[in-house]
Amino acid sequence: MKVLVVPNAARAATRAAGLVAGVLDGKDRPVLGLATGSTMEPVYADLVARFRAGAISFSGATTFNLDEYVGLSPDHAQSYRQTMRRLLFDHVDIDADACHLPRGDASDPDAEALRYDAAIAAAGGIDIQLLGIGRNGHIGFNEPTSSLGARTRIKTLTQNTRAANASFFERPEEVPRYAITMGIANILEARHCVLVATGGAKAAAVARMVEGPLGADCPATALQLHPRATVIIDREAAAGLELIDYYQEIHPDGEEPGLV
């Protein structure tokens, strides 16, 4: 796991956006795995700014979001599809048909999950997967005790997660109880996983993910098994790491000087 401790949240977003920009630049038909949540908002703002400056194009890109709320149609204002439109899709040159999210309103969720996994495979797999982390260690909506071998399926959200997402809804009771989410197995198949965490509220989950024992009680620990996982965190999110001096020595302020 590459741990990049950057000075602040703005730098974390720029750094993550830079990695996505590198994939957009480097491939004719890049496949991006996208996440939602407040941590991702400055990442998408940075990507939109790069697009407006003419530095990147999404024209050949395909995207797959990690998850969608069950029960919300794609045109529901709080659906993740609409969120992604507001933050990214509507502001860049991406083909709307190439932007995939699981259908939260599918009449047969199991069939929808299989369809989604097949679509990812048909696109050739995910080149770079953006991830946030929940305070309870979830990635995607793989809540604690999720099978580390699971693929896309329905998960029941914890009260903790519903409370954390309540600010996106008018009333807390409107937060859906279920989500359809890629599983840890899908995430581990991405060729590069980039997890971004900022702020002190994430410090305990980040410490467990990076330095704690592998376990389904903290699904993010599964990234310890990934051959190319990059964790980009600000100093506050890094506050619980015991080996922080080591990470800073290898990557001062999150930079990558190479072997010296």
Ligand code: F6R
């Ligand atoms: C949502 C998702 C979640 C969030 C996580 C952190 O698509 O993948 O795992 O990344 O809940 O959310 P924020 O960034 O709002 O703290």
